[in-house]
């Protein structure tokens with residue numbers, strides 16, 4: 001029975017290695033490919049930490065299995081070795097993890113700064129200013145674009161253009177927008193872009209991302225914000241500058257349409 005338990009603890013790290021090895025090919029657990037350059041770097045950090053954790057998990061499990069196996073094959077009359085209070089062991093398992101944590105903290109600083117610290121955002125986003133406002137409210141995302149040719153103001157302007165649950169942005173260029181909430185706390189989460197940011201009442205939070213490839217990307221709310229939380233899904237449509245301009249001018253003529261059809265229009 002003692003041998004069974006030592007083998008039992010050897011078994012799990014083997015299962016872990018095997019399942020992690022085949023998981024990416026089978027599409028288990030792992031996120032889809034990152035669709036933004038910063039997302040790829042965030043994934044790099046994720047895999048680095050996963051690698052460190054894997055080594056520690058396998059190491060500790062094998063050490064446990066080995067200790068159990070040693071006592072299982074020992075004769076009944078042999079005394080167990082008692083090592084409680086070993087200063088060198090205490091030092092090793094305090095200093096080594098501290099170094100690992102300090103290493104991770106320093107190593108991730110560049111990515112963190114680029115993601116969160118405004119002065120490290122790409123130059124273009126600092127020169128251009130925010131392109132739109134993404135307002136979370138129970139239970140939808142309201143998009144507010146400035147009137148084409150003008151700059152976004154924090155207060156709504158008469159010429160602003162509005163949309164719901166759909167954000168159109170230009171591909172291959174950093175996009176910065178203001179994230180806000182109209183009521184409770186929500187969270188903007190675009191999984192394929194690896195961007196997640198809380199929307200906090202009273203704050204205007206600038207968020208940026210860049211999408212190199214045209215397409216549609218999901219946005220969900222990642223904060224349990226009420227009964228309709230599940231409904232807070234939006235789409236980011238990444239397309240060429242010409243298509244975004246066309247979309248905005250359509251939006252503008254739709255919003256400015258007064259409902260009156262002239263005789264000329266009817267003739268056409």
Ligand SMILES: [Cu+2]
Nearest residue numbers: 186221225232
């Ligand atoms: Cu929400």
